[in-house]
Amino acid sequence: MTTPADRAARGKAARKRAPRSAHAFWLPSVDRxxxxxxxxxxxxxxxxxxLPIRYGRxxxxxxxxxxxxxxxxxxxxxxxxxxxxxxxxxxxxHLLNFGLYASPERSLLFDLNDFDETFPGPFEWDVKRLAASVAVAARENxxxxxxxxxxxxxAVAAYRTAMRxxxxxxxxxxxxxxxxxDGLTALARSVRRRRRIEDTLTRARRRTSLHALGRLTETTGGQRRIIKDPPLxxxxxxxxxxSLRxxxxxxxxxxxxERRLLLDRYRFVDAARKVVGVGSVGTRCFIVLLAGRDVDDPLFLQIKEARTSVLEQHLPSGPYSHxxxxxxxxxxxxxxxxxxFLGWMTGPQGRAFYWRQLRDMKGSAEVAAMDPEGLRGYATLCGTTLARAHARSGxxxxxxxxxxxxxxxDHAITDFALAYAGQTATDHATLGAAVTAGVLTAAPGV
Structure with a gap:
């Protein structure tokens, strides 16, 4: 049996393979x-x-x-x-892939909320992406x-402290x-910030399928139908x-x-294609309206295409072929x-999809509106949350x-984050130049 001392020794041995201070450096290779x-x-x-919507965003x-x-x-x-x-x-x-959602017990939790790219790999890759997103957001603000x-x-110090x-x-x-x-409100050091957090929690609690019914549907010919809002x-x-049926x-x-039994109490009403996010734009995504006891007892599910993770070509094979x-x-x-309601299946043309609830008290932070103190607090929360997530599997x-x-x-990853924020600004300018030159077509503001 491997003892805690053996496991700690393994961790310290990894410093020879990748010294902690070595994480500080970012210099793009000549064949980048x-x-x-x-x-x-x-x-x-x-x-x-x-695709023009993706490039525009x-x-x-x-x-x-x-x-x-x-x-x-x-x-x-x-x-x-x-x-x-x-x-x-x-x-x-990154910062906006953390947020609020409801647990099965209907408590609001803060956690990671996007998993399209999930894959087994070195823990520091997530930490570097989080820290880089903090640096980019701070500069943008x-x-x-x-x-x-x-x-x-x-963010990095919170990750390290929580993991220890x-x-x-x-x-x-x-x-x-x-x-x-309780963990969220504990971050608030001022009445103004506490009120802002409470407002975010209140909005999240309202984001349910019943709330979505009034915003996403209309009655046509006596039937509930999802509204048209092209191209989104x-x-x-x-x-x-x-195919969806x-x-x-x-x-x-x-x-x-037991969840199959619950799902069987709903009937299929309507479906629509929906554009979501930034990186996901262009993948196949649908929402489905189901009705339970009656039309005023709705359930919205999202069906999203699951593609090869961006990490897969850089890492050993993972355990799942689907x-x-x-x-x-x-x-x-x-x-x-x-x-x-989280589940998966194979759809048309052999494409992989997964299903989840569209709205289940989901909420996200307004990072663009954060002052330096607010961003530090939010970064701390995200770093702590990421450590908890990693500790479950690693x-x-x-x-x-x-x-x-x-x-x-902490200092090494911070140095990397600032350097990579500069790289991101350069890459963003490269995309802008490609759009200006007509290499890519962008639809801004959509």
């Missing part, structure tokens, strides 16, 4: 892939009519570019030495580099860790509708028995509590030993 070429390759199997700002450029950063991270300390990575752990550095360091605390806990204690609303929300065509029954088989299964399994590993004792009790790792 062109970021626009990376995006174009991703677009080859996406819906071509939606990414061109809006450096932070928007970072959100859509997970594949670009994955290649950059793979070119650097890594620890070999494997966890289930989120794969896209006009905070200046000292404030950007302080916010990025707060979790290393001392038992297995069940770690598994049951979560960040609830389009009625599903006849072939898509037939078929895959609905296939998806059902991936749920636990990408929908990969996403669902990764989410269940990383989140403190899961969506009761060797927390080895990772904690690698990180150590000093701030060596």
């Amino acid at each position: 892939p062109d970021p626009v070429a990376v995006l174009e390759r991703q677009g080859r199997d996406r819906l071509p009519e939606l 990414m061109a809006a700002s450096p932070f928007a570019f970072l959100r859509g450029a997970a594949a670009v950063m994955a290649a950059d991270l793979a070119a650097q030495p890594h620890t070999g300390l494997t966890v289930q990575l989120c794969g896209d752990a 006009g905070h200046g580099d000292p404030a950007a550095r302080a916010a990025a360091r707060a 605390r979790l290393a001392g806990l038992g297995e069940l204690a770690v598994w049951y860790e979560r960040v609830d609303t 929300l389009e009625p599903a065509g006849a072939s898509d509708m037939a 078929k895959t609905f029954s296939d998806y059902r088989s991936t749920l636990a028995e 990408h929908g299964h990969r996403v669902v399994a990764g989410q269940r590993l990383l989140q403190a509590a899961g969506d009761v 060797d927390r004792i080895a990772i904690a030993a690698y990180l150590g009790g000093t701030d060596t790792f």
